[in-house]
Amino acid sequence: MKKLDVIVLGATGAAGQNVVESLQNHPWFNLVALGASSRSAGKTYQEAIAGAVFFDKTPAEDVLKMKVLDINKIDPEDYGVAFSALPSDVAKIIEGKYAKKIPVFSTASAYRYEKDVPILIPDVNPSHAKIVKKQQENRGWEGFICPGPNCTTVGLVTSLKPIIDNFGIRSLHMVSSQSLSGAGEKGLRSDSEYRKSVEMNVLPYIEGEEEKVVEETQKILGKYQKNNINPLNIKIGVTCTRVYVNRVHLESVFLETKKENDISEVKKIMNNYISEPQKLQLPSAPEKPIILFEDNLLPQPKLHYKYGGQVTLVGRLRKDPVFKNGLSYVVTSDNLDKGAGGGIVLSAEFLKKKRYF
Numbered sequence: 001m002k003k004l005d006v007i008v009l010g011a012t013g014a015a016g017q018n019v020v021e022s023l024q025n026h027p028w029f030n031l032v033a034l035g036a037s038s039r040s041a042g043k044t045y046q047e048a049i050a051g052a053v054f055f056d057k058t059p060a061e062d063v064l065k066m067k068v069l070d071i072n073k074i075d076p077e078d079y080g081v082a083f084s085a086l087p088s089d090v091a092k093i094i095e096g097k098y099a100k101k102i103p104v105f106s107t108a109s110a111y112r113y114e115k116d117v118p119i120l121i122p123d124v125n126p127s128h129a130k131i132v133k134k135q136q137e138n139r140g141w142e143g144f145i146c147p148g149p150n151c152t153t154v155g156l157v158t159s160l161k162p163i164i165d166n167f168g169i170r171s172l173h174m175v176s177s178q179s180l181s182g183a184g185e186k187g188l189r190s191d192s193e194y195r196k197s198v199e200m201n202v203l204p205y206i207e208g209e210e211e212k213v214v215e216e217t218q219k220i221l222g223k224y225q226k227n228n229i230n231p232l233n234i235k236i237g238v239t240c241t242r243v244y245v246n247r248v249h250l251e252s253v254f255l256e257t258k259k260e261n262d263i264s265e266v267k268k269i270m271n272n273y274i275s276e277p278q279k280l281q282l283p284s285a286p287e288k289p290i291i292l293f294e295d296n297l298l299p300q301p302k303l304h305y306k307y308g309g310q311v312t313l314v315g316r317l318r319k320d321p322v323f324k325n326g327l328s329y330v331v332t333s334d335n336l337d338k339g340a341g342g343g344i345v346l347s348a349e350f351l352k353k354k355r356y357f
């Protein structure tokens with residue numbers, strides 16, 4: 001198969017760096033261009049990311065030497081696919097312009113809540129991909145926009161999917177401990193006031209985050225029926241906090257299932273959960289979407305990297321005494337990989353394999 005030439009928009013930011021990392025040596029996509037603001041344009045990638053580098057592995061020499069382009073001066077038709085990791089307000093304009101011509105896979109929230117746009121996690125709601133056909137018809141676009149979820153939603157819904165499929169869910173609470181890189185560059189730069197405010201501390205509020213997690217969870221776990229995504233109708237309570245951890249979000253989940261549950265059965269269905277990326281053997285798919293731990297000290301954000309950026313780690317799974325059919329557990333998810341770059345690259349692999357482009 002001939003590789004498709006692709007561009008990364010917002011390549012210099014925290015999420016963008018992870019997209020770049022996920023595309024290096026990719027068997028289907030050929031990373032040929034990096035775009036960012038006029039502040040970075042003309043610099044080499046290495047110069048542009050200096051001071052806020054957030055790679056797991058150092059990028060290849062040829063990537064570091066690539067000149068960053070100004071996203072406002074690019075012709076989308078020069079590329080086969082765009083991966084966007086732009087701030088939402090910028091994404092609203094730029095992604096719409098690109099999607100007229102080519103597929104756009106995005107980490108931004110700009111289009112997530114529109115009716116003909118999926119919030120795709122191929123491990124969780126692969127059937128929602130179909131809505132991009134309606135999007136193309138509605139808008140007369142040759143391409144489409146396919147966003148991933150918020151980095152806090154992704155671990156939550158992935159861990160919920162086998163539970164909801166087998167027992168149903170009546171109500172749900174989640175308290176997050178979110179890492180600094182979830183706030184992008186301002187969370188990473190050592191001289192940033194925001195980062196300093198979290199140092200040896202916990203911030204009890206992240207503006208806009210709780211609403212996003214609720215709406216996205218309902219949409220992602222909703223059913224695709226008659227060309228529409230019908231959101232799941234359950235009550236969800238969320239508290240999002242920022243902690244002094246560089247990378248990987250931890251979430252404490254409390255829920256009530258509709259059917260009576262048996263804890264060993266829940267463990268079994270979580271352990272055995274397999275989805276489309278595994279069945280299709282997509283290049284970025286982990287062996288299993290979820291890894292379950294019995295050790296009470298796992299999972300931990302600091303140790304998450306050992307298991308890979310695309311997996312959702314679950315531990316401390318136990319009965320919750322507050323609800324009738326109560327369960328509680330802790331989940332970790334890599335906000336920059338599964339929650340951003342790696343996640344949208346997996347979506348692109350899924351739609352490519354399914355011949356959407």
Ligand SMILES: NC(=O)c1ccc[n+]([C@@H]2O[C@H](COP(=O)([O-])OP(=O)(O)OC[C@H]3O[C@@H](n4cnc5c(N)ncnc54)[C@H](OP(=O)(O)O)[C@@H]3O)[C@@H](O)[C@H]2O)c1
Binds near residue numbers: 015038
């Ligand atoms: N961080 C996460 O964990 C995470 C997870 C999921 C989704 N997201 C979403 O991903 C997007 C990027 O987040 P981030 O955390 O990576 O932010 P970030 O670190 O602040 O990076 C923003 C990127 O956008 C570029 N940019 C900013 N303003 C621009 C403009 N006016 N014109 C062109 N380019 C512009 C920046 O380029 P310059 O370097 O040139 O300024 C940079 O490449 C956001 O929509 C965010 O909500 C983030």
